Amino acid sequence: MTKALAHSVQDAVQFLSQVSRQVPKAAVVLGSGVKVLEDLTDDTFSYDQIFGMSPTIVGHAGSLSLGRVDGTLVAVLRGRFHLYEGHNWDVVTLPARVLAAWGVPYLFLTNAAGGINPKFQVGDLMLLKGYRDHLNPQWKESGLIPALMLPPTDCQNELTRDLWKVGEHLASKDSSFRPLRTGVYAALLGPTYETLAEIEMLRRLGADAVGMSTAPELDAVIGTETKAAAISVITNVWSAESAIEGHEEVLREAKAASERLDKLFRSTIAGLK
Amino acid sequence: MVRDHLNLGGTNPLVGPNDPCGERFPSVNGVYVTDVCPELPRGVAAGLKGGVFPTREEMDFLASMGADFCCYNLVPTMIVAAHAGFKVLGVVAPDGADLTALLKAVRED
Numbered sequence: 001m002t003k004a005l006a007h008s009v010q011d012a013v014q015f016l017s018q019v020s021r022q023v024p025k026a027a028v029v030l031g032s033g034v035k036v037l038e039d040l041t042d043d044t045f046s047y048d049q050i051f052g053m054s055p056t057i058v059g060h061a062g063s064l065s066l067g068r069v070d071g072t073l074v075a076v077l078r079g080r081f082h083l084y085e086g087h088n089w090d091v092v093t094l095p096a097r098v099l100a101a102w103g104v105p106y107l108f109l110t111n112a113a114g115g116i117n118p119k120f121q122v123g124d125l126m127l128l129k130g131y132r133d134h135l136n137p138q139w140k141e142s143g144l145i146p147a148l149m150l151p152p153t154d155c156q157n158e159l160t161r162d163l164w165k166v167g168e169h170l171a172s173k174d175s176s177f178r179p180l181r182t183g184v185y186a187a188l189l190g191p192t193y194e195t196l197a198e199i200e201m202l203r204r205l206g207a208d209a210v211g212m213s214t215a216p217e218l219d220a221v222i223g224t225e226t227k228a229a230a231i232s233v234i235t236n237v238w239s240a241e242s243a244i245e246g247h248e249e250v251l252r253e254a255k256a257a258s259e260r261l262d263k264l265f266r267s268t269i270a271g272l273k
Numbered sequence: 274m275v276r277d278h279l280n281l282g283g284t285n286p287l288v289g290p291n292d293p294c295g296e297r298f299p300s301v302n303g304v305y306v307t308d309v310c311p312e313l314p315r316g317v318a319a320g321l322k323g324g325v326f327p328t329r330e331e332m333d334f335l336a337s338m339g340a341d342f343c344c345y346n347l348v349p350t351m352i353v354a355a356h357a358g359f360k361v362l363g364v365v366a367p368d369g370a371d372l373t374a375l376l377k378a379v380r381e382d
Contacts, residue, residue: 084287145325148338192301204337204338
């Protein structure tokens with residue numbers, strides 16, 4: 001960690017400690033188009049106020065809201081910093097490092113991802129059991145071959161097990177709740193979408209979904225007291241047989257997926273000890 | 274002739290603020306011109322970081338990942354061209370090869 005980064009983490013934690021005397025039990029980071037816990041907007045602060053900078057991507061608001069889910073204090077972070085915007089690793093991991101330094105015990109990460117696993121359908125929720133980091137700035141030095149030859153990083157812990165159990169429970173009592181998928185998320189730098197040849201390569205490497213985020217945050221909380229879990233909302237699939245009808249169906253599936261994710265998070269947060 | 278690529282350079286030339294000549298998240302699929310010179314083989318380019326010379330083991334690994342040949346400057350150039358809306362014709366030849374006949378054939382097609 002650089003000296004400048006330590007300073008930013010300290011500043012942000014100081015700001016958050018002033019606006020909330022209580023440390024939230026959980027924080028939820030929302031990726032693009034993921035709409036959950038929308039009623040939690042009472043105490044809202046911009047990323048500029050907290051982190052001293054804002055994301056540049058349309059649709060990523062860049063705000064942190066504090067509110068309660070069933071009595072439990074939760075922070076909802078809408079938007080994130082991405083490497084493809086030109087931000088460095090320190091900036092991209094800053095929110096996760098701040099949440100860990102503030103002492104938030106549970107971190108829920110979300111993202112919109114492309115489905116690689118041919119069994120996946122648009123609107124599926126995939127709980128990450130592992131991730132591949134193909135976007136780390138360290139690969140600038142070596143190129144990606146060493147990254148491809150590494151196994152995925154396992155990210156299963158008590159929080160992912162909680163989410164899985166709650167998902168199973170919700171699916172068993174509600175037929176509209178599609179059972180969760182599990183899989184390996186491949187994080188690519190972007191901003192170009194993956195090519196068909198890259199999709200085939202990732203499939204051979206055992207990846208189930210692909211996106212441009214989340215791996216930095218999962219990486220950043222390793223070795224801290226914060227337990228992180230991540231869920232991908234599958235927004236498109238790379239197989240002809242599960243091709244969907246059109247844009248309206250995509251929007252409908254995305255909305256239905258957000259509703260299921262909302263239920264999943266509320267039930268899981270309510271059960272956190 | 275290049276029909277697709279793997280960007281394995283560890284970087285992307287479009288990182289940073291988006292140049293409005295193209296989209297923020299461009300698709301690079303379908304940009305390669307492949308409907309000319311049917312007699313030439315088609316292949317997938319593995320774009321490596323400049324100065325990286327893969328070992329035999331790494332070459333075998335890249336082949337198992339679907340790559341047909343390695344190159345350095347081609348893929349970043351193709352990404353920039355695709356972002357700017359160009360169709361791209363990628364032709365790969367051994368060092369020192371005389372491409373006159375080939376380029377003539379491409380032009381005729």
